[in-house]
Amino acid sequence: MASGKGPSSGAGEDVVDGVIIKAGEVVYKGKDHEVSLLEKGLRLVGFSGSEPGVTPVKKSKSVPKSGAASPQTNTFVLHYIVRDKKTKKCRCQSIQLDAKEESSDNWISQIEKMRKEGKPQKLLVIINPIGGTGIARKQFEKVSRPLFDLAGIELVVKVTERAQHAREIAQNFDTSTVDGVIIVGGDGLYMEVLHTLVLKTQEEAGIDVNDPDAKLVPLSVNFGLIPGGETNGTGVFSVHEPGKLIHYCGILLGYGLYPDMMDKIDSLRWMKKARIAYVGLTKLFGKKRVYDLDVEVLRALPQGKNMDIKPVSVFSREADTDNAAAKPGAGWTSLGVKHITAMMAILAHVDMDTEGNNIELDPFTDVFHLSLVSTQSGLDYGKMLHEYSQRKKDTYTHDYVEMVNKIQGLRFRLVDDEKKEGAASDGSSGRRDVSRLLDVDGETMMCTVPNIELRYLTLLPR
Numbered sequence: 001m002a003s004g005k006g007p008s009s010g011a012g013e014d015v016v017d018g019v020i021i022k023a024g025e026v027v028y029k030g031k032d033h034e035v036s037l038l039e040k041g042l043r044l045v046g047f048s049g050s051e052p053g054v055t056p057v058k059k060s061k062s063v064p065k066s067g068a069a070s071p072q073t074n075t076f077v078l079h080y081i082v083r084d085k086k087t088k089k090c091r092c093q094s095i096q097l098d099a100k101e102e103s104s105d106n107w108i109s110q111i112e113k114m115r116k117e118g119k120p121q122k123l124l125v126i127i128n129p130i131g132g133t134g135i136a137r138k139q140f141e142k143v144s145r146p147l148f149d150l151a152g153i154e155l156v157v158k159v160t161e162r163a164q165h166a167r168e169i170a171q172n173f174d175t176s177t178v179d180g181v182i183i184v185g186g187d188g189l190y191m192e193v194l195h196t197l198v199l200k201t202q203e204e205a206g207i208d209v210n211d212p213d214a215k216l217v218p219l220s221v222n223f224g225l226i227p228g229g230e231t232n233g234t235g236v237f238s239v240h241e242p243g244k245l246i247h248y249c250g251i252l253l254g255y256g257l258y259p260d261m262m263d264k265i266d267s268l269r270w271m272k273k274a275r276i277a278y279v280g281l282t283k284l285f286g287k288k289r290v291y292d293l294d295v296e297v298l299r300a301l302p303q304g305k306n307m308d309i310k311p312v313s314v315f316s317r318e319a320d321t322d323n324a325a326a327k328p329g330a331g332w333t334s335l336g337v338k339h340i341t342a343m344m345a346i347l348a349h350v351d352m353d354t355e356g357n358n359i360e361l362d363p364f365t366d367v368f369h370l371s372l373v374s375t376q377s378g379l380d381y382g383k384m385l386h387e388y389s390q391r392k393k394d395t396y397t398h399d400y401v402e403m404v405n406k407i408q409g410l411r412f413r414l415v416d417d418e419k420k421e422g423a424a425s426d427g428s429s430g431r432r433d434v435s436r437l438l439d440v441d442g443e444t445m446m447c448t449v450p451n452i453e454l455r456y457l458t459l460l461p462r
Helices: 104-116 136-150 165-172 187-204 257-266 274-284 378-389
Strands: 020-028 031-038 041-044 057-059 075-083 090-099 122-127 154-159 180-185 222-227 235-241 244-249 252-256 291-299 332-340 342-346 349-351 360-362 368-373 401-414 437-440 443-446 451-459
Touching: 020 104, 031 104, 075 104, 090 104, 122 136, 122 165, 136 154, 136 180, 136 222, 165 187, 180 187, 187 244, 187 443, 244 437, 252 257, 252 291, 252 451, 257 274, 257 342, 257 437, 257 443, 274 378, 332 342, 332 368, 332 401
Parallel strands: 122 154, 122 180, 180 222
Antiparallel strands: 020 031, 020 090, 031 041, 057 075, 075 090, 235 244, 235 451, 252 342, 252 437, 291 332, 291 401, 342 368, 349 360, 368 401, 401 451, 437 443
């Protein structure tokens, strides 16, 4: 459902939303109001509620389903989406209007015609029924599907039935038959589908995906995400080791303690949510391995300057396919050898200039931030993670946390790449060498060599 500028609450405001397409009078809560349909929304003079945009219109229950106007009420209901300025959450609202001096059909036809211009008519929906807490499918059927039905959007729904099923769906489905792909689940499902579609597109175009400097071909389908997991992404990283693409991911890359914990958490899914607390306690307060990493970052240049690197768009149909990726060595800054227990790169800009002790994490950005943690104390980790969950500035002010903000590339190499006895942080035998474990969007993956390059590629279209 589309959103946009809506009705104002005062009659003296200037029209700033474009040409008036239709104007007239309606009755709202027993009072007459002037109403104007503009290029970017609906202006209802005197309306004191949230502002609806150009959205689906349905008749009220008192009107026949055929759509003919009721001669007694001539009523129609306008459904719209509002976004809370503080929480950023969207919700659906509606207002009931009575058309004056003309049929409500005239308003409905004009609003519907304008709403449908350039909007999706058919979508592929991929659902992971056990994503996160296991309620993704139930939430979709209860909350999301009714909104798609209200908007008159046809859905092709695919529910994953086994491991790697989402990859099969993305690989085999003809995305040219839909206007977009919607993911209902957490980071794992998002990563599977995103990686498969990007990889499929590049292979069809003959692009060498193992080259981090290669120019990528844009996807021909838009992407959407309905959160249904524990974490959810908004952009794209490419993760390479020397001469090989490891994966495309959408929100984070972790190394050290983080993938060590995720590897253990993943093996205890039968514990559901309890596994997170259990692993958190045993790992955070257990013995931790220290990694010596040689780190380089590619800093984002101020907007408007001629950049040696430009984000490579893989989503927009109107993307500049001539954008060059970074030249080898161009713009990279060495941070030296860091002695860390954990490292995390997250696709979000951290705004530390906010008032008070709260920070703003902006995921709708073209940069990511890097945190390097050196402490071995479980209490320090517990405090830091709690502060991060509360979005506190203190997260990044500890002397054992180094934060590098506004970067578009990351390289790190394990200086001492010899497998040592007892490399696993819990000292257990038979576990994978944690020095080669990566946390890619909450999924643990193995690299052949702990020599990794991470690149920001693009934002999802919104």
